[in-house]
Amino acid sequence: MSSEFSYTSKLENNILIITTQGYINNVGGEKIEKEFKKHYDNGVTNVLVDMEKSNVINSIGISYFIEIIEKLNDKNGKLYFTNLDSAIDKTFSIMGLFQYAVKVNSVDEIK
Amino acid sequence: MDKNIILEIKLPNIPDIELVALEGLQLMGRCLGIDEDKIGEAKIIVTEAIINGLEHTGKESPFVDVDFTMTKEKLIITIIDSGKGFVPSEVAEPNLKDKLKGGNKRGWGLKIMKSMSDDFEIKSDENGTIIIITKKLI
Numbered sequence: 001m002s003s004e005f006s007y008t009s010k011l012e013n014n015i016l017i018i019t020t021q022g023y024i025n026n027v028g029g030e031k032i033e034k035e036f037k038k039h040y041d042n043g044v045t046n047v048l049v050d051m052e053k054s055n056v057i058n059s060i061g062i063s064y065f066i067e068i069i070e071k072l073n074d075k076n077g078k079l080y081f082t083n084l085d086s087a088i089d090k091t092f093s094i095m096g097l098f099q100y101a102v103k104v105n106s107v108d109e110i111k
Numbered sequence: 112m113d114k115n116i117i118l119e120i121k122l123p124n125i126p127d128i129e130l131v132a133l134e135g136l137q138l139m140g141r142c143l144g145i146d147e148d149k150i151g152e153a154k155i156i157v158t159e160a161i162i163n164g165l166e167h168t169g170k171e172s173p174f175v176d177v178d179f180t181m182t183k184e185k186l187i188i189t190i191i192d193s194g195k196g197f198v199p200s201e202v203a204e205p206n207l208k209d210k211l212k213g214g215n216k217r218g219w220g221l222k223i224m225k226s227m228s229d230d231f232e233i234k235s236d237e238n239g240t241i242i243i244i245t246k247k248l249i
Contacts, residue, residue, distance in 0.1 A: 003130050023130065025127065056154060058162055059159055060217060063216035063219070066207070066211065067216055086148045087152045087154065091223055094227065095205075095222070097207065100211070
């Protein structure tokens, strides 16, 4: 089981793409939010989180996505997700995340 | 009679210990040929139940007891902690719109567990909390 959290990030056409790997818990969520904040403070308002290599998450980790959505809403930005595990997709639906965040197949759908 | 696999573990309150239970769940599911999506949903439920239990368990007994009984048809999850308990009916239903404007973004565990399961039972008093969850696997 891949559990140790790590991530990479890059900017593509002013879209922040964060690719995660491993368990998104409180530690992982905090790291994602910290990375987001660094770019948000520089004017980035579109964020894509690629979760292909994260199939375990908990509600504390998800709460950091809510923090990100709140900040993006303030600047008419948007949070996008791609490569969601089906159980995580269902969890986000239960919480209502897709009222504010968008599922995409690739970054090209954002441009 | 269907094959019945039981796993009983006592988890100490250390970071990410819930992953031990998830690994067991994965192996049990693989042994019984359970659909990966169903196991994925069970993993979400178990994760929430364990972190909730560990968060509320007392300092004198900083662990939770986790019990899985799995057949091809269903999984029964029992999580027991020895915390001071709580009144489930007094736990407010979280709402994302409110969370977005409030300071506390957490408090989703019970909602996720209930929504993802097929039967959800919780018994809580001053001696601790028992959560019994049934998840259909077919």
